Amino acid sequence: MESLDEAYQQRYGQEAPSQRDSLLPFLQHRSIRRYTDETIKDDLWDLCKAAAQSAATSSNLQTWSAVEVAKGPTRDRLADLCGNQKQVSAAARFVVFLGDLHRLESFAKQHDIEATGLPTAEMFIVAVVDAALAAERMVCAAESQDLGICYIGGIRNHPREVAELLGLPRLTAPIFGLTFGYPAPSGASIKPKLRQSEVFFEEKYGTPSSAEYDARIAEFFKAQGMDASEPWSFKSAQRARIEGLSGRENLIDFLREQGFLDH
Ligand SMILES: Cc1cc2nc3c(=O)[nH]c(=O)nc-3n(C[C@H](O)[C@H](O)[C@H](O)COP(=O)(O)O)c2cc1C
Numbered sequence: 021m022e023s024l025d026e027a028y029q030q031r032y033g034q035e036a037p038s039q040r041d042s043l044l045p046f047l048q049h050r051s052i053r054r055y056t057d058e059t060i061k062d063d064l065w066d067l068c069k070a071a072a073q074s075a076a077t078s079s080n081l082q083t084w085s086a087v088e089v090a091k092g093p094t095r096d097r098l099a100d101l102c103g104n105q106k107q108v109s110a111a112a113r114f115v116v117f118l119g120d121l122h123r124l125e126s127f128a129k130q131h132d133i134e135a136t137g138l139p140t141a142e143m144f145i146v147a148v149v150d151a152a153l154a155a156e157r158m159v160c161a162a163e164s165q166d167l168g169i170c171y172i173g174g175i176r177n178h179p180r181e182v183a184e185l186l187g188l189p190r191l192t193a194p195i196f197g198l199t200f201g202y203p204a205p206s207g208a209s210i211k212p213k214l215r216q217s218e219v220f221f222e223e224k225y226g227t228p229s230s231a232e233y234d235a236r237i238a239e240f241f242k243a244q245g246m247d248a249s250e251p252w253s254f255k256s257a258q259r260a261r262i263e264g265l266s267g268r269e270n271l272i273d274f275l276r277e278q279g280f281l282d283h
Contacts, residue, residue, distance in 0.1 A: 021048075022044075022048060022210065023039075023041075023044070024036055024039055024040065024041055024043060024044045024047065025039065027044060027047040027048050027210055028047060030209065030210040030212065031047060031210060031211075031212060031213055032212070032213070032215060032216070033212065033236050034215075045160065045163055045164040046160065047210075048163065048210065049159070049163060049210075050168075050208045050209060050210050050211060051168075051169070051170040051171070051208065052168025052169060052170055052199075052201070052203045052204075052208055053107045053170050053199075053208070054107065054110075054203070054204040054206045054208075055107065055110055055111050055112060055168065055199070055201030055202060055203060055204055056201065056202045056203070056204050058112065058201070058202040059112050060112045060113055060167065060200060060201070060202075064165060065113065067161065068158050068161045068162050068165075068167075068200075069158065071157050071158050071160070071161030071162075072086070072154040072155065072157055072158035072161075073154065074157060075150075075153040075154045075156070075157040076153060077150045077153065077154070078146045078149065078150055079146075081124060081146065081150070082123075082150065083119065083120055083121055083123070083124060083143075083146055083147040083150045083151075084117060084118060084119060084120050084147060084150040084151035084154050084195075085117075085118045085120040085123070085192065086115045086116065086117050086118065086151075086154075086155075087115065087116045087118065087186045088113060088114065088115045088116075089114050089115075089116065089186075091109070094185055095108065095109055095114055096109050097185060098114070098116075098175070098182065098185065098197070101174075101175075101177060101178040101181050101182060101185075102172050102174030102175055102177060102197065103174040103177055103266075105172060105174055107170060107172075107199050108172060108174075108197065108199060110201075111170075111199035111200055111201040112200055112201035112202070113199070113200040113201065114197060114198070114199050114200070115197065115198045115200070116175055116182070116186060116194050116196075116197045116198075117151045117152075117154070117155045117194070117195050117196055117197070117198065118151060118188065118192045118193060118194055118195060119144065119147030119148050119150070119151050119192065119193050119195050119280075120147060120151075120191070120192045121138045121143055121144075121147055121191040121192070121279075121280070122189045122190060122191040122192045124138065124191075125138055125190075125191050125279075138191060138279070138280075139279055139280060139281060139282035139283060140281075140282075140283060141281060141283075143280075144275070144280050144281050147193075148195055151195045151196075152195070152196075155171075155196070155198055158198070159198070162200055166202065166203075167200055167201065167202060167203075168200070168201060168202065168203035168208075169198055169199060169200050170198070170199045171196050171197070171198055172196055172197030172198065172199060173196050174197070175194045175195075175196055175197040176194060176195075176196070176268050176271060177266065177267060177268065179193065179194060179271065179274040180274055180277075182194050183274075183278070188278075190278050190279040191278060191279045191280065192278065193274070193275055193278050193280060209240070209243075209244065211237075211240065212233070212236050212237050212240050213233075214233050215232060215233065218233070230251070230252070230253035233252060233253075234251040234252050234253050237252045238251065238252070
């Protein structure tokens with residue numbers, strides 16, 4: 021386990037401005053893709069879920085839900101649908117986070133209110149943000165208890181099959197999955213990130229630049245024995261092409277079928 025200073029160094033290649041050790045869990049995150057067989061006890065899991073529900077949520081609408089899928093054939097099928105990601109099968113726990121306006125729609129019906137605001141971009145964003153905030157708070161709680169996690173965007177590769185497997189009603193959609201488990205001793209490292217000045221601007225938006233980060237993350241990839249032949253900015257830019265989206269460019273059709281984003 022790193023000290024705060026080591027975590028900060030690995031993140032930015034710079035010295036931490038001060039030592040505030042209670043912040044260490046927030047700086048230490050790294051995605052974990054290999055887990056031990058150890059299970060996560062129910063009491064700890066309950067508290068992690070309580071952390072998720074302790075997140076801020078737009079107007080207290082709580083427009084998210086999560087479906088946990090136990091180890092077994094359905095989990096294995098989801099692993100395939102996520103691009104054959106073995107960690108989905110192997111993790112102690114796997115949860116699919118949903119944007120969920122279905123609950124709100126059912127309350128509207130109950131109170132004889134026409135839910136004309138739900139198929140809007142605004143409400144879709146509300147649901148996605150709610151799901152992400154809840155998940156990340158659960159992640160922070162889990163990581164503070166020595167669990168590892170990995171987000172699984174691959175859950176959006178085949179959204180109709182996922183919806184079928186999980187019995188998703190209209191106005192719900194899988195936003196991402198999350199694997200949880202105790203990290204295998206593989207030594208996953210803290211990944212360098214862009215310098216704060218590239219992300220946190222003062223007064224006005226700044227001009228993007230990549231040279232410093234391209235060099236720093238190339239060093240990290242080399243140290244990890246990973247391919248560093250192409251700069252991070254180039255590889256990232258490729259994701260800006262529609263071909264980089266691996267089929268997810270058609271997600272809008274699924275979302276509209278589910279009743280989202282009509283206008
Ligand atoms: C919404 C989201 C979806 C992601 N999907 C995947 C995924 O499907 N598979 C995977 O191995 N990692 C996935 N990741 C993990 C990212 O690759 C990882 O967070 C990023 O490379 C930064 O590394 P770090 O988390 O170790 O800091 C996802 C992360 C996020 C936030």
